Amino acid sequence: MARVDSITISPAPDSSGRGRSRRSASVGDAIFRGLTAGAALGLFVLIVVMVWVLWRESQPAVQKFGWRFLFRNTWDPVTEEFGALHAVYGTLVTTAIALLAAVPCSLGIAVFLAEIAPAWLRGPVGTAVELLAAVPSIVYGMWGLFVLAPLMGDTVQPWLQEHIGGPLFSGPPMGIGLLTAGLVLALMILPFISSVMRDVFQLTPAALKESAYGVGATTWEVVRHVLIPYGRKAIVGAVTLGLGRALGETMAVTFVIGNAHRLSPSLFAAGNSIASTLANEFTEADGDVYMAALIELGLVLFLITFVILTAAQLWIRRLGQQEGR
Amino acid sequence: MRLRRRTWRKAVNAAAMFLSACTALFGLVMLGWILSDTAVKGIRAINWDFFVRLPTPPGETHGGLANAMLGTLILTATAAAMSVPAGILAGTWLAEFGRRGRLAAVVRTVADVLTGAPSIVVGVFVYLVLVRPFGHFSGWAGAVALAILMLPVVTRTTEEMLLLVPDAMRESALALGAPLWRVLIGIVYRAARAGMLTGILLAISRAAGETAPLLFTSLNSPYWGKSLNQPMPSLTVTLFNYAMSPYDEWQTQAWGAALVVTGAVLATTVTARIWLRRTTQRT
DSSP states (O other), X not given: OHHHHHHHHSOOOOHHHHHHHHHHHHHXXXXXXXXXXXXXXXXXXXXXXXXXXXXXXXXXXXXXHGXXXXXXXXXXXXXXXXXXXXXXXXXXXXXXXXXHHHHHHHHHHHHIIIIISOHHHHHHHHHHHHHHHHSOHHHHHHHIIIIIHHHIXXXXXXXXXXXXXXXXXXXXXXXXXXXXXXXXXXXXXHHHHHHHHHHHHHHSOHHHHHHHHHTTOOHHHHIIIIIHHHTHHHHHHHHHHHHHHHXXXXXXXXXXXXXXXXXXXXXXXXXXXXXXXXXXXXGGOOSHHXXXXXXXXXXXXXXXXXXXXHHHHHHHHHHHHHHXX | XXXXXXXXXXXXXXXXXXXXXXXXXHHHHHHHHHHHHHHHHHHTTOSHHHHHXXXXXXXXXXXXXXXXXXXXXXXXXXXXXXXXXHHHHHHHIIIIIITTSXXXXXXXXXXXXXXXXXXXXXXXXXXXXXXXXXXXXXXXXXXXXXXHHHHHHHHHHHHHHHHTSOHHHHHHHHHTTOOHHHHIIIXXXXXXXXXXXXXXXXHHHHHHTOOXXXXXXXXXXXXXXXXXXXXXXXXXXXXXXXXXXXXXXXXXXXXXXHHHHHHHHHHHHHHHHHHHHHHHHHO
């Protein structure tokens, strides 16, 4: 009460002073607004400049090989003949293996955390899965090379050869190669996908779940017929984010993929992904065309992830707008 | 008939629940496996020399990775000094001025795409812009590469945390006659402080564990990184070189480096999460 009195009683400040303070306030606001807008625009400029620089610097290779670069299966620094096919192939195969292994497993973990686990277990298990996401990728790579690869070579690969066989599992079981790289990638993206899926499941309205339980559905039927259809789009978005991550991952793959420029139908064969080629050869590249070919590889990788991630973002955003309505 | 159907449904349910629990167990086992291997193999390299001495050529003992640890600290701190202010400003614009506009939607998409951009391509970009024109690898280039990776993370976390601050707070401060910039700095930032710090901490821990963007920017060095104008050693790139080397003692040291990096990153992450949970529970 007293405060209100003091405000009403106090004499109005003279008009010139008020004008000055208002002007200085608006100048301050304009500066602050300009600074923040500049920083936000900086992000946009950054990504444009990145694509432009990569494009400009890859010109020697673009002009020499044109579109054929993407479909040629040669990598010869001596004769300066380069093609991206084996690297694109290695990237796509390892990513596919990673998704095939990680998506069902993430679904299981998400269902466990959202529906099955008793409350006291949800916190610790959820934290553990999120910690898997925080382990640096180079540690995954090192662990893959020194622990997983010997295990694959001695046990898993011979078993696959004996019991399944076929061209996919042919060749000497060396431990390293496309299959091992894909499995390490799967471990890396597992926590990302499962934590998004868990969030989606937990956001499902309780009324939907309870009505399904009410008519006698089992937990699995609720998951299968309520949770998954309800969160379908968000789940696709989550998988796409994992996909983007797997495509561009460098260190975990470089350790175990075997670093060989060739295309082989066997998953046991050593190969190369775009990222591992860059990691292994970029500092050694002599000659303009060699360097430009590597930069073009980087540009291709950037554009692939760019398209996939943008599509995923737009998808999720549209979903959010639909939910909001 | 009906009874058999019910038994069947129950069996399917039990199988699905069992598989689901198995996957969760699998996640836990893998985490335990990776961490215990790193700890058991890494602990063999850990001694006083490891933390205070320079690397030695293979065959000589008593070498350490002190320079690489200091280098990682310098690179990460420099990257944070560059990206945190810019990220906070950009996040402020998204939360306070851009909000639902079309331009803000574009910037948000760009930030999210940049967050998922392959870190090795960021390394290539910085090499072309900051290494090749100057003719030498440098700590500056490595720090800039890390900063580019941190920037979108800081931006988006800042935005999210600012949006959690209720509009009523802004409005009451504005109604008292404070200019908007004073309201944002004095009221909104203060209210969102804990969340913003957590986001920054997570971005820093992520950057400290990065290897790929440093390979062609700060490179590596067996000496102290005395200046940001020279190649700067880092724990992760040293780990990569040592692990790929044929020497046993270097590989042991690589596990030691892995233990230090993982320990530091996980400790930061857990601290940040606990902190965030405590502060959000209190409000």
